Amino acid sequence: MRVFVAGGTGVVGRPVVEALAARGHEVVASTQRAANLAIVEGLGASAVLMDGLDEASVRRALLDVAPEVVVNLMTALSAPSDDYGKWLAITNRLRSEGTKVLMSAARDAGAHRVVAQSASFMTQPGSGPTDETAPPYLDAPGPIGVHVQANIAAEEMVLDTPGIDGVVLRYGFLYGDHTAIGPGGDIAKAVEAGTMPIVGTGAGHYPFVHVDDAVWATVRAVGTGAPGVYNILDDEPAPQADWLPFLAGILGGPAPARISEEEAAERFGVQSVYYGNQLPAASNMKAKAELGLIFAHPSWRQGFRAVFGAREGS
Template sequence: MRVVVAGATGLIGSALVPLLRGRGHHVVALVRDGSRPVTTGQADTADEVVVADALDPVAVRAALRTARPDVVVHQLTALRRMNADAMETTARLRTEGTANLIMSAREAGAAKLVVQGISFATAPLGDPVLDEDAPLYLDAPDPTWARTVQAVAEMERLVLGTPDVAGTILRYGTLFGAQTQYDPEGPFGAKVGRGKLPIPDVATGVTSFLHVQDAALAALSAVDSEATGVFNIADDDPAEGSTWLPEYARMLGAPPPRVLPSDIAERVLGWVAHHQLTAMRGARTDRARTELGWKPTVSWRRGLASG
């Protein structure tokens, strides 16, 4: 099949391209003008490259008309830097960008769209570990996080509501691996390694982690599968903050995180990190195993500190 990978130079996209080529697919990398150069024709690179900013509908239409995809894989984010501007751009990529890709994919005759979502957008209600039917946290008290979750919900609505194009949403867990926030040299990893990241006194929030390579393998499974719908993609070991953060510090050879009262910890950590450690829910992955035939290969206990 001809597969367009939007975001082919990103963390997951760059891991996915060689997997698709190894499966015999013809891979077209959709990159934004100014992205890192993409070579073609080698085993770990795309067969072709087309250039378009996903937020430019005219450019996306022209690029997909040239690419003639059977499947479009949407791995676009702007989260190399976790700041407010990056979060807002990512929200636009999930709404406007997704709408542009869908419109252009339909016009180009694509039969399927595979899209990157997040499993940790669920509301902090009910069991510690939730399946895909759990409600999303649309009314989160933090405006940036509320905007993020609302954009995810709109993206899912667009993908699953498009006639003539089958839609698959991969709700990834919290990514770890080289060049992620949890890389020992990354922003989060560096703070933990220096003993600069505290932990709330009640850290019962559950994180479901996911290695970048396992995310790419899930996208490969989704391209090749006839299954559609929403799938949580995460490792087998959801863990409370009181478990994984001290263990991560130990892996890095760092001192145990200092314990702070929750209200003080929120001011130090910021709302999102505090939510992760105190209230976030993990992700059940039974559906992905059964319908996509996917399973994780790397646990956070083995890979979180290895980069």
């Protein structure tokens, strides 16, 4: 099968490209940097330069490749920023503007299936345990609302493009190598240093997924599963009050401090309040039933130990 991976050099993109090529697919992957062309080729795929926000660039790439399946993993999250809204700005454009161009080009190139990355951590607070039908937090404050709106707009385009079987994979918070919750990652360093506090009661339920499991699900979705939305996250929704001290123990960091929602919003932004104290728990049952999702790391507890190693007493 000929598969085009848009965003083939990111944290999820690289192993997805490598896994698809290893399974015998004819894989073409895009990158925005000429320096990454050799990286893609080293994964067993062909490489093409493409700017996901440039319509001519996207159309040229897709029409030249004429893929049967398109996998959209385009983001711009590799460079950290203290400003959450600015950090998400290009990714939001890739989700809204970029997805519109990509879906049009995929249809015109003859693709019959598109698998697209989205996020599972965007559900309306107070809705209880949630599945893929739960209401999204479209009216969320500040950068959260902007990001949720961009994600939902992208999802609708993927699902509603005529002639395309659209599959949306709502990843949980990724952890593992080359992520923020991995060795040397920003969140891991903050937890080890004791600078990431528990917000309020720490009741926000983080949906975690190891990078390897996100990759497995993405490769699986290329050829399996009905069109629709799937939560790709592990079996154990993680309250911040549980996972943050647990990770601090593994890393040998101090016990996390506790701060109020008001102080968190002032110091870190409104997103810290939403994720830390308001995010409802989410379910992966649909992905298990319909995609046959199987986890190498079914719980973040086991997964964190595998990624970081367990120090004595943790």
